[in-house]
Amino acid sequence: MAITAQEVNKLRQMTGAGMMDCKKALTEAEGDFEKAIDILRKKGQKVSASRADRETKEGTIVTKVSADGTTGYLLSLTCETDFVAKNEEFVAFANTALDLATENKANSVADILAVPFEGITVGEKIVELTGKIGEKIEISHFEVVKGEAVVPYIHSNGKLGVLVGLTNTNGAAVEDAGKDVAMQIAAMNPVAVDKDGVDASVVEREIEVGKDQARQEGKPEEMLEKIALGKLNKFYKENTLLSQAFVKDNSKSIAQYLDGVSKGMTVAAFKRVSIG
Numbered sequence: 246m247a248i249t250a251q252e253v254n255k256l257r258q259m260t261g262a263g264m265m266d267c268k269k270a271l272t273e274a275e276g277d278f279e280k281a282i283d284i285l286r287k288k289g290q291k292v293s294a295s296r297a298d299r300e301t302k303e304g305t306i307v308t309k310v311s312a313d314g315t316t317g318y319l320l321s322l323t324c325e326t327d328f329v330a331k332n333e334e335f336v337a338f339a340n341t342a343l344d345l346a347t348e349n350k351a352n353s354v355a356d357i358l359a360v361p362f363e364g365i366t367v368g369e370k371i372v373e374l375t376g377k378i379g380e381k382i383e384i385s386h387f388e389v390v391k392g393e394a395v396v397p398y399i400h401s402n403g404k405l406g407v408l409v410g411l412t413n414t415n416g417a418a419v420e421d422a423g424k425d426v427a428m429q430i431a432a433m434n435p436v437a438v439d440k441d442g443v444d445a446s447v448v449e450r451e452i453e454v455g456k457d458q459a460r461q462e463g464k465p466e467e468m469l470e471k472i473a474l475g476k477l478n479k480f481y482k483e484n485t486l487l488s489q490a491f492v493k494d495n496s497k498s499i500a501q502y503l504d505g506v507s508k509g510m511t512v513a514a515f516k517r518v519s520i521g
Contacts, residue, residue, distance in 0.1 A: 248272050307320050307399075308320075315394070319516060390514050396423025398423075410512065422510070437486070438485065439481075
């Protein structure tokens with residue numbers, strides 16, 4: 246049957262798919278719009294499957310904080326090229342996905358993908374976008390941080406985001422301090438808040454590396470453990486947030502900086518996500 250330009254344009258407005266794709270889908274569906282939409286969706290699934298092994302090293306990070314300021318959310322939506330990452334529809338969908346995640350109290354990426362959206366799920370919508378755009382698209386991270394006050398930070402390129410949860414704020418204005426600490430995390434990439442948060446496997450590895458270095462330097466065997474522990478303390482100072490030197494003032498640590506802003510204030514938790 247003949248498909249009119251008006252019908253093609255109507256389906257394009259309904260789905261956002263390309264003109265030729267819409268015409269082919271309508272022709273195959275014999276003018277049935279619902280069937281045509283299913284055909285376009287199936288095309289998206291096919292494209293998605295064919296690109297499953299592609300790497301998504303571009304994208305955008307979006308953040309949101311609850312009205313009471315105590316819970317922060319971070320979502321990264323990734324794709325294959327910078328061109329797509331800067332597309333308005335792509336960025337808008339990232340924000341929509343984050344809104345849906347918070348509204349539906351999602352705790353993981355899997356939770357978000359199952360959330361209903363425009364008659365389908367978020368996961369199915371991503372498949373549609375993959376078919377429409379022709380690139381692999383995925384929600385690569387979803388993080389939640391809680392604290393007395395949570396401060397978000399997104400680096401200027403939109404590909405690095407941080408959430409910082411502060412505690413013992415004592416009612417102080419903490420936005421600037423939180424931003425300072427978030428920028429510290431973005432720049433220095435600490436492995437944990439403090440030494441108690443460092444994974445045991447990391448501690449074991451650092452001790453073994455320290456022993457091996459000392460052994461190669463010719464140190465006596467009975468001294469290796471003590472030397473390695475000294476090196477471990479240096480690792481903590483350089484790689485755990487509260488012990489790191491504050492990048493804006495190397496004369497004080499992050500712990501000392503926060504305590505100076507408000508007595509006893511510290512970091513309860515943080516998350517750092519980088520794309521690429």
